[in-house]
Amino acid sequence: MASSDTLQRRGLMLILSSPSGAGKTTISRMLLEHDGEIRLSVSATTRPIRPGEVDGRDYHFVTQAVFDRMVEEGEFLEWATVFGHSYGTPKAQVKAGIREGQDFLFDIDWQGTQQLYQKMETDVVRVFLLPPSIDELRRRLTGRGTDSAEVIAARMERARAEISHWDGYDYVVVNDDVQACFEKVCEILHAERMKRARQTGLIGFVRELMKD
């Protein structure tokens, strides 16, 4: 007897993008906590290791020279430089995991999404989270009320710049309630796992059904 949950399948890459303040970090944390089949890929970075971090678990900590060589040799699925430090997703780790049915979660912006999509098109599932209203977004970005009007305006500007790329995603979920939004993202993840093209075990299973 077979079940959709036990047949061998190819893993997928779930990309969650959203403007800051739309709940991406919370939803990502909930997914990693509650779904046993998805995990973060371990990025390589040039930023210094911080107390409590473990090399190879939190990041692969590398020198700029090593990072540059990896970029040159095409070893990254996507990479970016933020505040002077470089971060990248090593290709080999993700490709090997996907072959074995491991799903990976990516909490990245639209530019990283484009890089991943160009390289791994059929393995990528792109989900964009939107805030329920502009007032709610402003409320979430205002924080504890200790920031200046300029700082908040700059955050709103960045959020809007990110939102303007919503149409480069496969799915869009409006996050008006964290639990409901989480359940919707889970439904997308579960449905995508049932895509015929990912269920590599079906070929052998159907062969069994056809022989007598």
Place this chain on the structure above:
Amino acid sequence: MASSDTLQRRGLMLILSSPSGAGKTTISRMLLEHDGEIRLSVSATTRPIRPGEVDGRDYHFVTQAVFDRMVEEGEFLEWATVFGHSYGTPKAQVKAGIREGQDFLFDIDWQGTQQLYQKMETDVVRVFLLPPSIDELRRRLTGRGTDSAEVIAARMERARAEISHWDGYDYVVVNDDVQACFEKVCEILHAERMKRARQTGLIGFVRELMKD
């Protein structure tokens, strides 16, 4: 405040196919009972009306001459002749419904699926249900044990012929448990509703988010 459930969206056409004995009829009935946004399209047919049936509710009962004219004028999304009677899905009804956000369920075989897909590609979601094993399929097709070995063998042959087309579907679900299978089909339906391309209301919603 917007929510993913209240934004205007384009409807979809959910196709459920399976060999006889894999649970398609049961799952279809459960969907129609529990999901308020999906319904069957009303087919046109040349077969005589039966007691209790209502013209325009159960079927559009038409003469063979009318049916043939509809075929000629391309008014069907798909049609077929079974045991001397013709059945077809009128295009106008489905197209109008989809524009207004109505989902339609189609309980059809792989040939009907191909016809629908050719005409309405982006609106179609194709789901194939498989039995959990060949023994379980045989058990379900054996019925109450009153049928001859020949009748059962012919049913198995038809089931296998249908199964051989499993790879023309977007999703495959193994039906090893009716409730679990129903929930999986619901997850596929819910996820497909969240596809960016179907959420026509997002364009106006994002415009609101972008203006200050």
